[in-house]
Amino acid sequence: MRIRCAGPDAGPREGSRMLEALGLGPAEEAVYTALMARQPASAQDLARRTGLEYADSARVLADLAARGLAAVEPEGGVRGPADGETGNPPARYRLTPPSVALAPLLVEQRNALHKAEAAFSILAEQYRSTAAHTAGGVVEVVVGVEQVAHRFHQLQSGAQRELLVFLVGAPIAVPREDTDSSESSALERGVDFRIVADKGYLDGHDVVQDVRAAVMAGVALRVVDSLPLKMVVADRERAMVPLDMSDSGGEPSAIVVHRSGLLAALVRLFEKEWDQARPMYTTASGVREGTAADQQPTGEEREVLALLLAGVSDRRVASQLGLSIRTVERRIRRLMDLAGAESRLQLGWHAARAGWL
Secondary structure (H helix, E strand, C coil): CCECCCCCCCCCCCCCCCCHHHCCCHHHHHHHHHHHHCCCEEHHHHHHHHCECHHHHHHHHHHHHHCCCEEECCCCCCCCCCCCCCCCCCCEEEECCHHHHCHHHHHHHHHHHHHHHHHHHHHHHHHHHHHCCCHHHHEEEEECHHHHHHHHHHHHHHCCCEEEEEECCCCCCCCHHHHHHHHHHHHHCCCEEEEEEEHHHHCCHHHHHHHHHHHHHCCEEEEECCCCCCEEEECCCEEEEECCHHHHCCCCEEEEEECCHHHHHHHHHHHHHHHHCEEEEECCCCEEECCHHHCCCCHHHHHHHHHHHCCCCHHHHHHHHCCCHHHHHHHHHHHHHHHCCCCHHHHHHHHHHHCCC
16 A cells, blocks of 8 residues: 655644554544545545545545444435446545544453453463572572663662662662662652661762752652661562672672562561661751751642642642642651651641641
8 A cells, every 4th residue: 555645635644643542554544534624525535635546545445434433425415526437426435423433442452451461460470479489589699780780770760659778888880870860760750769878878978969959859868877788679579689799709799689578578677777767858058867856848848738738639739739649749748757747637736836837
């Protein structure tokens, strides 16, 4: 099938195929949209408007009619000029209303997606249950700078809900600027990002501004005097823990831990350190640690709080302030941390007492 350069009445050009997802190819969409613009129309009319050959236009119309997307104009309808070969007026077509004709295609596509998602879930569960019988299914060993960096980025870029991080020592396999890029991408997706940093990590002057920028972007950061290990946990489904380089001949190496009792222990370790850590907040020149009592909410957090106390839902708060719902939830959780509150009612009481509004 060949498509010539179309005239001014032509349908959409290749690249604007909005109906492709419903199973219509470029020629079918061109005929469909041209017919929508001016109907009834014959194959010859549509060939002129779309740039298709007459035979191709007729074939596409017949196919659309067979699929219930178009119908031949009834006998009493407006007829076109006589066909040169047969002397009979050419068949003229009208579209079937899209709400009637395209809805089954949409349902079919949606059902196919649901089946694919179900198959994915079954296969993933089968893999986990099979792999659970072997240590290799729970723990992977990754060796080498490129391999470690690749798995780290996979972990962070694949996170959909939550990232839990222990920061210890200087980066080895993943440069700090790459880490910052991954953090920004995760925050933009609305991922809940919590970091516990070893105090020694924050002592480096070259990290202060990066840390301040991360906190201002929405990363929840706390500090402790020391941590037992460096790690990142994604969605409580996978974790990555660097290994001692002496165990791999001097090359950077790490283990990737999949869902298991070991992973549950790592998550529990994070939550324990998080609860005992000291919150960090921004200053004009950097970040400073302190207790929750001496911190103040930011201007944006005060806006969220004001709407919240006015009875506005989280989703409407996000809409009014131009934020994602996950960002609003992060702001609310930080406010509750600042207030030492366990409920929103307690948060409102503390806000009034502390003069936050």
